[in-house]
Amino acid sequence: MVGGMPGNSPWTVSLRNRDGNHFCGGSLVKEDWVVSTRQCFSSCDADLSGYSAVVGTRYNKPNPDDPDKQSVPISQIMCGPSDSSLVMLKLERPVTLNSRVALICLPPQRYIVPPDRNCEIAGFGDTRGTGHETVLKVVSYTVISNDECNTYSKNRKLAQDYEICTKAVPVTQGACEGDYGGPLACLTLDCWVLEGIIIPARGCGKANVPAVFTRVSVYVDWITKVMKM
């Protein structure tokens, strides 16, 4: 996460490869289901044996005997509808919810986040030298409408209907390698709701450029269908 500060995001999952190294983020939507992004995986059939989801720690490299850390193997990957860039990861067993591990809410189907709503993204990814490399970092954002978002570029539509956009800020801050798949969480009625999923963009946290995320509310029916089946 370029810029931002250390923070608390108990639904942010660290996805780890066979060497135990963090490679992407995810969001805990059920005790045994994580939503992430397809770009984190080589294919929808990727062999994920040895891969795991880690929750309960704010450290990029937690001590092996960290009592709060829960590491659960990933047993299955399911790719989302074509445009979504989403994947759902089934965990081999449910994680235990506690003060450090919590579920994030799913938005209502096709819900529009009102403009100016305060949101945040979280991740263990590359900081590009902006500090706090060892801990989970959080960057705050304000949501804008897609119409406003698309005024930032004359040549192309920055955000499609199935994407959600946040206001450009004059400083370099935002998601980078290793943050992809993590949550854009927005506060609604005292609950944090998974409104977006971090997807790769050109560069990391560019100043004066809106950030674009996959809009989760468009795919809620798919997420619940996968969990049901």
Added chain:
Amino acid sequence: QRGALNDYQRSKATELVHLYEGNVKEEMKECVHSCAKKCSELLDCRSFDYNLKSHSCRLLPWTQNSAHVTLQKNINYDVYQKKDYVRECIVGDGTSYRGMVSTTQHGKTCQHWRLKFPHDHRYSPTVQNGLDENYCRNPDSDARGPWCYTTDKNTRYQKCGIKKCEEAVCLNCNGEDYRGSLDRTETGRECQRWDLQYPHTHAFNPEKYPDKHLDDNYCRNPDSSEKPWCYTTDPSVEKEYCNIVKCTEKQRLQGVTVISNCFAGKGEGYRGKAAVTTSGIPCQRWDSQTPHTHRFLPEKYPCKGLEENYCRNPDGSEAPWCFTTDPNMRIAYCFQIRRCPDDIPDTGCFSGNGETYNGNANKTRKGIPCRKWSEMSNELTFPAADSLQENYCRNPDHDSHGPWCYTSDPNTPFDYCPIKPCDGEPAINLKEAENIVFDSCGKRNDRREVKGR
């Protein structure tokens, strides 16, 4: 650890039909392995068909090459034929070869084994030795392979020139498209069938990878290894490469369009000069092992365009990628490369959410065959069940992402079908939410501070 099934070549959803079949076929309620074992024990059994519904088999004295026999599509059956009768290449010296080649390598017609003219000889056909008709055989284990006496009185015998399986089909590039019949590794170990999980468990279930042609126990390259390989029947050796001769003509990827200004499909044919990742990290040169060591050496992957440090897709990943020059970031995609208009086959189109789609698409976007709706009565129930015919893609639950189906891949319960909307991508109707209620989610204690270790 090898099973009797290793001696058989499977043809899925097929049955062998004999024009004058009569009552020779008695159904036995057995598992497929027992059927194979029983057939192997009988000298006059050359194949069996397996009824997937009744879980029973019929032992048959013929193969697809026998007179009056045809292969017919029948989704209720799989046919298993003894490899020795249907394979067009030989294993070892070809003693077990039971194919139907009946001319020598110089084009002379073979003499029937039962005849002693024009050449008298000591070999008489028996049920065991397979000296049928005038087919090339190797009853004396000649190192040069199957042979026969010829009908030319001036040439007593000649070898038939049937190629060994490792030479019959040559290797192009890294052999991802190899569909030959070699079933031995380079050290001579026999391959494990891809549809079995013993002695080695693995993820390459043939049903899950229909495009990889993981047939029987033949050498294949489903994971972009250096060359075709297989799991072995030796419990102590998981997998090994197979030794297959390389093709002499120009090596190039089959079925991949080479293109430089955008990427199609998964971008395996992308040969442009993008050399940074999506987030702008420069790519590592493919011929370098720093900062990341890797197996994709340009000289070992001659058809994959691994030049300089350009984004490429040598392993069938989702899109072009590269190893990055950042020591902490091994691999990253190059999604900044523009995607070409995709090349999904035409399976009609759907309107709205596709509830009324009535076409014949019956595979998922990954190419996995759909399951019949009638087989899934225990899953979700749908009021509009009338349209749920066969295994066609449908949308009985008003899924906003279009027609879908249950899949035959046990790891993917359902998936969407590659059908396009008739009127382009429909607008997504987003709406203000009413009466939002959340239950036991999205709560956190923000007073807790990050503590040092």
